[in-house]
Amino acid sequence: MFTKILVALDRSPMGKQVFEQALALAKATGASLMLLHVLSAEEEGSPYAPLLTNFDYYPGVGSQSFEHYQKQWDNFKNEGIQLLQSLSAQANTAGVNAEFTQQLGSPGRLICQLATTWGADLIIMGRRGRSGLKELFLGSVSNYVLHHAPCSVHVISVPSQVTQAEEAPQETASVN
Structure with missing residues:
Protein backbone atom coordinates (compact mmCIF):
# COMPACT_ATOMS: atom_id res chain seq x y z
CA MET A 1 0.00 0.00 0.00
CA PHE A 2 1.28 3.49 0.81
CA THR A 3 4.36 4.04 2.95
CA LYS A 4 5.18 7.69 2.19
CA ILE A 5 2.51 10.34 1.66
CA LEU A 6 3.40 13.87 0.60
CA VAL A 7 0.77 16.36 1.80
CA ALA A 8 0.72 19.71 -0.02
CA LEU A 9 -0.83 22.32 2.27
CA ASP A 10 -1.77 25.95 2.29
CA ARG A 11 -3.51 28.08 4.90
CA SER A 12 -6.97 27.88 3.37
CA PRO A 13 -9.83 25.91 4.93
CA MET A 14 -9.13 23.34 2.20
CA GLY A 15 -5.66 22.81 3.71
CA LYS A 16 -7.26 21.55 6.92
CA TYR A 57 14.86 53.18 -9.10
CA TYR A 58 11.21 53.95 -8.41
CA PRO A 59 10.39 57.32 -6.84
CA GLY A 60 8.64 57.06 -3.48
CA VAL A 61 9.69 53.46 -2.94
CA GLY A 62 12.65 53.30 -0.62
CA SER A 63 14.18 51.41 2.23
CA GLN A 64 11.16 51.95 4.51
CA SER A 65 8.89 50.23 1.99
CA PHE A 66 11.32 47.36 1.64
CA GLU A 67 11.63 47.00 5.43
CA HIS A 68 7.82 46.96 5.73
CA TYR A 69 7.61 44.30 3.02
CA GLN A 70 10.39 42.28 4.69
CA LYS A 71 8.48 42.27 8.01
CA GLN A 72 5.32 41.10 6.24
CA TRP A 73 7.28 38.38 4.43
CA ASP A 74 8.93 37.21 7.67
CA ASN A 75 5.52 37.00 9.35
CA PHE A 76 4.15 35.05 6.38
CA LYS A 77 7.06 32.57 6.56
CA ASN A 78 6.76 32.19 10.34
CA GLU A 79 3.01 31.56 10.14
CA GLY A 80 3.68 28.80 7.59
CA ILE A 81 6.26 27.14 9.86
CA GLN A 82 3.92 27.39 12.85
CA LEU A 83 1.15 25.73 10.83
CA LEU A 84 3.47 22.91 9.79
CA GLN A 85 4.79 22.41 13.34
CA SER A 86 1.26 22.26 14.72
CA LEU A 87 0.06 19.74 12.13
CA SER A 88 3.21 17.64 12.48
CA ALA A 89 2.73 17.50 16.26
CA GLN A 90 -0.92 16.56 15.76
CA ALA A 91 0.08 13.68 13.46
CA ASN A 92 2.83 12.49 15.82
CA THR A 93 0.36 12.54 18.74
CA ALA A 94 -1.98 10.39 16.64
CA GLY A 95 0.84 7.85 16.17
CA VAL A 96 1.76 8.86 12.62
CA ASN A 97 5.38 9.68 11.79
CA ALA A 98 5.39 13.16 10.26
CA GLU A 99 7.99 15.65 9.16
CA PHE A 100 7.64 18.95 7.34
CA THR A 101 9.30 21.40 5.02
CA GLN A 102 8.54 24.88 3.75
CA GLN A 103 10.01 25.99 0.44
CA LEU A 104 9.87 29.05 -1.78
CA GLY A 105 8.94 28.73 -5.43
CA SER A 106 6.46 27.36 -7.91
CA PRO A 107 4.02 25.10 -6.01
CA GLY A 108 3.45 22.53 -8.76
CA ARG A 109 7.13 22.08 -9.54
CA LEU A 110 8.17 21.90 -5.89
CA ILE A 111 5.50 19.34 -5.06
CA CYS A 112 6.67 17.08 -7.90
CA GLN A 113 10.37 17.58 -7.07
CA LEU A 114 9.87 16.74 -3.40
CA ALA A 115 7.74 13.72 -4.28
CA THR A 116 10.63 12.45 -6.40
CA THR A 117 13.48 13.16 -3.97
CA TRP A 118 11.57 11.94 -0.88
CA GLY A 119 10.25 8.86 -2.69
CA ALA A 120 6.55 9.53 -2.10
CA ASP A 121 4.03 6.82 -3.00
CA LEU A 122 1.15 9.29 -2.97
CA ILE A 123 0.56 13.03 -3.09
CA ILE A 124 -2.51 14.44 -1.38
CA MET A 125 -3.48 18.00 -2.24
CA GLY A 126 -6.46 20.29 -2.57
CA ARG A 127 -8.08 21.88 -5.56
CA ARG A 128 -9.55 25.35 -5.28
CA GLY A 129 -12.02 24.82 -8.09
CA ARG A 130 -10.93 27.71 -10.27
CA SER A 131 -12.44 27.72 -13.70
CA GLY A 132 -12.56 29.85 -16.80
CA LEU A 133 -10.38 32.95 -16.83
CA LYS A 134 -9.10 32.48 -13.27
CA GLU A 135 -7.59 29.12 -14.17
CA LEU A 136 -6.30 30.42 -17.50
CA PHE A 137 -4.40 33.31 -15.87
CA LEU A 138 -3.52 31.81 -12.49
CA GLY A 139 -3.03 28.24 -13.65
CA SER A 140 -3.87 25.15 -11.72
CA VAL A 141 -1.37 23.64 -9.33
CA SER A 142 -3.38 20.42 -9.08
CA ASN A 143 -3.51 20.11 -12.87
CA TYR A 144 0.26 20.56 -13.11
CA VAL A 145 0.89 17.95 -10.41
CA LEU A 146 -1.52 15.46 -11.99
CA HIS A 147 0.46 15.66 -15.23
CA HIS A 148 3.99 15.70 -13.79
CA ALA A 149 3.93 13.71 -10.53
CA PRO A 150 6.16 10.64 -10.20
CA CYS A 151 3.46 8.83 -8.17
CA SER A 152 -0.28 8.63 -7.57
CA VAL A 153 -2.11 11.85 -6.76
CA HIS A 154 -5.26 12.26 -4.67
CA VAL A 155 -6.95 15.62 -5.21
CA ILE A 156 -9.53 16.85 -2.73
CA SER A 157 -12.04 19.26 -4.27
CA VAL A 158 -14.11 21.99 -2.73
CA PRO A 159 -17.81 21.07 -2.93
CA SER A 160 -19.47 22.95 -5.80
CA GLN A 161 -21.89 24.80 -3.50
CA VAL A 162 -18.96 26.26 -1.54
CA THR A 163 -17.11 27.27 -4.70
CA GLN A 164 -20.18 28.96 -6.15
CA ALA A 165 -20.93 30.74 -2.87
CA GLU A 166 -17.37 32.11 -2.71
CA GLU A 167 -17.32 33.27 -6.33
CA ALA A 168 -20.82 34.72 -6.61
CA PRO A 169 -21.94 37.73 -4.61
CA GLN A 170 -24.70 37.01 -2.15
CA GLU A 171 -28.11 37.93 -3.53
CA THR A 172 -31.16 38.49 -1.44
CA ALA A 173 -34.68 38.62 -2.70
CA SER A 174 -37.63 40.17 -0.98
CA VAL A 175 -41.16 39.00 -1.35
CA ASN A 176 -43.85 41.66 -1.34
Missing part, protein backbone atom coordinates in the same frame (compact mmCIF):
# COMPACT_ATOMS: atom_id res chain seq x y z
CA GLN A 17 -9.42 19.07 4.99
CA VAL A 18 -6.38 17.88 3.04
CA PHE A 19 -4.45 17.29 6.27
CA GLU A 20 -7.34 15.46 7.96
CA GLN A 21 -7.78 13.08 5.02
CA ALA A 22 -4.03 12.48 4.77
CA LEU A 23 -3.82 11.77 8.50
CA ALA A 24 -6.71 9.30 8.32
CA LEU A 25 -5.11 7.46 5.39
CA ALA A 26 -1.69 7.40 7.09
CA LYS A 27 -3.26 5.92 10.24
CA ALA A 28 -5.02 3.25 8.19
CA THR A 29 -1.96 2.27 6.15
CA GLY A 30 0.88 2.95 8.61
CA ALA A 31 2.40 5.49 6.20
CA SER A 32 4.67 8.41 7.08
CA LEU A 33 3.71 11.96 6.17
CA MET A 34 5.76 14.76 4.67
CA LEU A 35 3.91 18.03 5.12
CA LEU A 36 4.83 20.66 2.52
CA HIS A 37 3.96 24.34 2.46
CA VAL A 38 5.13 26.32 -0.54
CA LEU A 39 5.73 30.03 -0.10
CA SER A 40 4.26 31.52 -3.25
CA ALA A 41 2.55 34.63 -4.55
CA GLU A 42 -0.42 32.44 -5.47
CA GLU A 43 -1.35 31.76 -1.86
CA GLU A 44 -3.99 33.98 -0.35
CA GLY A 45 -2.49 36.42 2.12
CA SER A 46 0.95 36.34 0.55
CA PRO A 47 2.77 39.68 0.83
CA TYR A 48 4.46 39.00 -2.50
CA ALA A 49 5.91 42.14 -4.00
CA PRO A 50 6.84 41.91 -7.69
CA LEU A 51 9.41 44.70 -7.34
CA LEU A 52 11.93 43.05 -5.05
CA THR A 53 14.89 44.61 -6.80
CA ASN A 54 15.71 48.18 -7.69
CA PHE A 55 13.61 49.84 -5.02
CA ASP A 56 15.80 52.90 -5.43
Whole structure:
Protein backbone atom coordinates (compact mmCIF):
# COMPACT_ATOMS: atom_id res chain seq x y z
CA MET A 1 0.00 0.00 0.00
CA PHE A 2 1.28 3.49 0.81
CA THR A 3 4.36 4.04 2.95
CA LYS A 4 5.18 7.69 2.19
CA ILE A 5 2.51 10.34 1.66
CA LEU A 6 3.40 13.87 0.60
CA VAL A 7 0.77 16.36 1.80
CA ALA A 8 0.72 19.71 -0.02
CA LEU A 9 -0.83 22.32 2.27
CA ASP A 10 -1.77 25.95 2.29
CA ARG A 11 -3.51 28.08 4.90
CA SER A 12 -6.97 27.88 3.37
CA PRO A 13 -9.83 25.91 4.93
CA MET A 14 -9.13 23.34 2.20
CA GLY A 15 -5.66 22.81 3.71
CA LYS A 16 -7.26 21.55 6.92
CA GLN A 17 -9.42 19.07 4.99
CA VAL A 18 -6.38 17.88 3.04
CA PHE A 19 -4.45 17.29 6.27
CA GLU A 20 -7.34 15.46 7.96
CA GLN A 21 -7.78 13.08 5.02
CA ALA A 22 -4.03 12.48 4.77
CA LEU A 23 -3.82 11.77 8.50
CA ALA A 24 -6.71 9.30 8.32
CA LEU A 25 -5.11 7.46 5.39
CA ALA A 26 -1.69 7.40 7.09
CA LYS A 27 -3.26 5.92 10.24
CA ALA A 28 -5.02 3.25 8.19
CA THR A 29 -1.96 2.27 6.15
CA GLY A 30 0.88 2.95 8.61
CA ALA A 31 2.40 5.49 6.20
CA SER A 32 4.67 8.41 7.08
CA LEU A 33 3.71 11.96 6.17
CA MET A 34 5.76 14.76 4.67
CA LEU A 35 3.91 18.03 5.12
CA LEU A 36 4.83 20.66 2.52
CA HIS A 37 3.96 24.34 2.46
CA VAL A 38 5.13 26.32 -0.54
CA LEU A 39 5.73 30.03 -0.10
CA SER A 40 4.26 31.52 -3.25
CA ALA A 41 2.55 34.63 -4.55
CA GLU A 42 -0.42 32.44 -5.47
CA GLU A 43 -1.35 31.76 -1.86
CA GLU A 44 -3.99 33.98 -0.35
CA GLY A 45 -2.49 36.42 2.12
CA SER A 46 0.95 36.34 0.55
CA PRO A 47 2.77 39.68 0.83
CA TYR A 48 4.46 39.00 -2.50
CA ALA A 49 5.91 42.14 -4.00
CA PRO A 50 6.84 41.91 -7.69
CA LEU A 51 9.41 44.70 -7.34
CA LEU A 52 11.93 43.05 -5.05
CA THR A 53 14.89 44.61 -6.80
CA ASN A 54 15.71 48.18 -7.69
CA PHE A 55 13.61 49.84 -5.02
CA ASP A 56 15.80 52.90 -5.43
CA TYR A 57 14.86 53.18 -9.10
CA TYR A 58 11.21 53.95 -8.41
CA PRO A 59 10.39 57.32 -6.84
CA GLY A 60 8.64 57.06 -3.48
CA VAL A 61 9.69 53.46 -2.94
CA GLY A 62 12.65 53.30 -0.62
CA SER A 63 14.18 51.41 2.23
CA GLN A 64 11.16 51.95 4.51
CA SER A 65 8.89 50.23 1.99
CA PHE A 66 11.32 47.36 1.64
CA GLU A 67 11.63 47.00 5.43
CA HIS A 68 7.82 46.96 5.73
CA TYR A 69 7.61 44.30 3.02
CA GLN A 70 10.39 42.28 4.69
CA LYS A 71 8.48 42.27 8.01
CA GLN A 72 5.32 41.10 6.24
CA TRP A 73 7.28 38.38 4.43
CA ASP A 74 8.93 37.21 7.67
CA ASN A 75 5.52 37.00 9.35
CA PHE A 76 4.15 35.05 6.38
CA LYS A 77 7.06 32.57 6.56
CA ASN A 78 6.76 32.19 10.34
CA GLU A 79 3.01 31.56 10.14
CA GLY A 80 3.68 28.80 7.59
CA ILE A 81 6.26 27.14 9.86
CA GLN A 82 3.92 27.39 12.85
CA LEU A 83 1.15 25.73 10.83
CA LEU A 84 3.47 22.91 9.79
CA GLN A 85 4.79 22.41 13.34
CA SER A 86 1.26 22.26 14.72
CA LEU A 87 0.06 19.74 12.13
CA SER A 88 3.21 17.64 12.48
CA ALA A 89 2.73 17.50 16.26
CA GLN A 90 -0.92 16.56 15.76
CA ALA A 91 0.08 13.68 13.46
CA ASN A 92 2.83 12.49 15.82
CA THR A 93 0.36 12.54 18.74
CA ALA A 94 -1.98 10.39 16.64
CA GLY A 95 0.84 7.85 16.17
CA VAL A 96 1.76 8.86 12.62
CA ASN A 97 5.38 9.68 11.79
CA ALA A 98 5.39 13.16 10.26
CA GLU A 99 7.99 15.65 9.16
CA PHE A 100 7.64 18.95 7.34
CA THR A 101 9.30 21.40 5.02
CA GLN A 102 8.54 24.88 3.75
CA GLN A 103 10.01 25.99 0.44
CA LEU A 104 9.87 29.05 -1.78
CA GLY A 105 8.94 28.73 -5.43
CA SER A 106 6.46 27.36 -7.91
CA PRO A 107 4.02 25.10 -6.01
CA GLY A 108 3.45 22.53 -8.76
CA ARG A 109 7.13 22.08 -9.54
CA LEU A 110 8.17 21.90 -5.89
CA ILE A 111 5.50 19.34 -5.06
CA CYS A 112 6.67 17.08 -7.90
CA GLN A 113 10.37 17.58 -7.07
CA LEU A 114 9.87 16.74 -3.40
CA ALA A 115 7.74 13.72 -4.28
CA THR A 116 10.63 12.45 -6.40
CA THR A 117 13.48 13.16 -3.97
CA TRP A 118 11.57 11.94 -0.88
CA GLY A 119 10.25 8.86 -2.69
CA ALA A 120 6.55 9.53 -2.10
CA ASP A 121 4.03 6.82 -3.00
CA LEU A 122 1.15 9.29 -2.97
CA ILE A 123 0.56 13.03 -3.09
CA ILE A 124 -2.51 14.44 -1.38
CA MET A 125 -3.48 18.00 -2.24
CA GLY A 126 -6.46 20.29 -2.57
CA ARG A 127 -8.08 21.88 -5.56
CA ARG A 128 -9.55 25.35 -5.28
CA GLY A 129 -12.02 24.82 -8.09
CA ARG A 130 -10.93 27.71 -10.27
CA SER A 131 -12.44 27.72 -13.70
CA GLY A 132 -12.56 29.85 -16.80
CA LEU A 133 -10.38 32.95 -16.83
CA LYS A 134 -9.10 32.48 -13.27
CA GLU A 135 -7.59 29.12 -14.17
CA LEU A 136 -6.30 30.42 -17.50
CA PHE A 137 -4.40 33.31 -15.87
CA LEU A 138 -3.52 31.81 -12.49
CA GLY A 139 -3.03 28.24 -13.65
CA SER A 140 -3.87 25.15 -11.72
CA VAL A 141 -1.37 23.64 -9.33
CA SER A 142 -3.38 20.42 -9.08
CA ASN A 143 -3.51 20.11 -12.87
CA TYR A 144 0.26 20.56 -13.11
CA VAL A 145 0.89 17.95 -10.41
CA LEU A 146 -1.52 15.46 -11.99
CA HIS A 147 0.46 15.66 -15.23
CA HIS A 148 3.99 15.70 -13.79
CA ALA A 149 3.93 13.71 -10.53
CA PRO A 150 6.16 10.64 -10.20
CA CYS A 151 3.46 8.83 -8.17
CA SER A 152 -0.28 8.63 -7.57
CA VAL A 153 -2.11 11.85 -6.76
CA HIS A 154 -5.26 12.26 -4.67
CA VAL A 155 -6.95 15.62 -5.21
CA ILE A 156 -9.53 16.85 -2.73
CA SER A 157 -12.04 19.26 -4.27
CA VAL A 158 -14.11 21.99 -2.73
CA PRO A 159 -17.81 21.07 -2.93
CA SER A 160 -19.47 22.95 -5.80
CA GLN A 161 -21.89 24.80 -3.50
CA VAL A 162 -18.96 26.26 -1.54
CA THR A 163 -17.11 27.27 -4.70
CA GLN A 164 -20.18 28.96 -6.15
CA ALA A 165 -20.93 30.74 -2.87
CA GLU A 166 -17.37 32.11 -2.71
CA GLU A 167 -17.32 33.27 -6.33
CA ALA A 168 -20.82 34.72 -6.61
CA PRO A 169 -21.94 37.73 -4.61
CA GLN A 170 -24.70 37.01 -2.15
CA GLU A 171 -28.11 37.93 -3.53
CA THR A 172 -31.16 38.49 -1.44
CA ALA A 173 -34.68 38.62 -2.70
CA SER A 174 -37.63 40.17 -0.98
CA VAL A 175 -41.16 39.00 -1.35
CA ASN A 176 -43.85 41.66 -1.34
